[in-house]
Amino acid sequence: MRFFAALLPLLIIPLLAFAQEEGGSPVGLWRTIDDATGKPRALVRLFEKDGRIFGRVEKGLMENATTDEVCDLCTDERRGLPKVGLIIIRNMQRDGEVWDGGDILDPDNGKVYSCRLRVVDDNRSLEVRGFIGFSLLGRTQMWERVD
Numbered sequence: 001m002r003f004f005a006a007l008l009p010l011l012i013i014p015l016l017a018f019a020q021e022e023g024g025s026p027v028g029l030w031r032t033i034d035d036a037t038g039k040p041r042a043l044v045r046l047f048e049k050d051g052r053i054f055g056r057v058e059k060g061l062m063e064n065a066t067t068d069e070v071c072d073l074c075t076d077e078r079r080g081l082p083k084v085g086l087i088i089i090r091n092m093q094r095d096g097e098v099w100d101g102g103d104i105l106d107p108d109n110g111k112v113y114s115c116r117l118r119v120v121d122d123n124r125s126l127e128v129r130g131f132i133g134f135s136l137l138g139r140t141q142m143w144e145r146v147d
Helices: 002-021
Strands: 028-033 040-049 052-060 087-095 098-106 111-120 125-131 138-145
Touching (some): 087 111, 098 125
Antiparallel strands (some): 028 138, 052 087
16 A cells, blocks of 8 residues: 555656646747737747747738738838748747746837737637736737637
């Protein structure tokens, strides 16, 4: 009986570690939602590179979206690049249940914000928080998982 009691923690610990890793990854295709209209705005693919999360605009979904739009208001190396294919989320690192430490670009105004990502609703939604300074000064969007 003592053998089983000693063996039980050894069996449970790997299961707990697996459960923490499972379902928390933001990697995949996400539908962004326009704050003003509540309609789908774009598809953004989040991918992992060197242990960090990045996000690229795959497709614009607005009625007036065209493939030749460029980021005219961007103030960094992304200025003048096409919005479709643009990396808008960079260098997000896992910190428990959230991914943070990176930034997010709003291609409509060219501003770059600190960012925090959190997968919610059984991996169906992504809470995206952009902020200046600390997290209280910002806004949160909910993105919907496509794949």
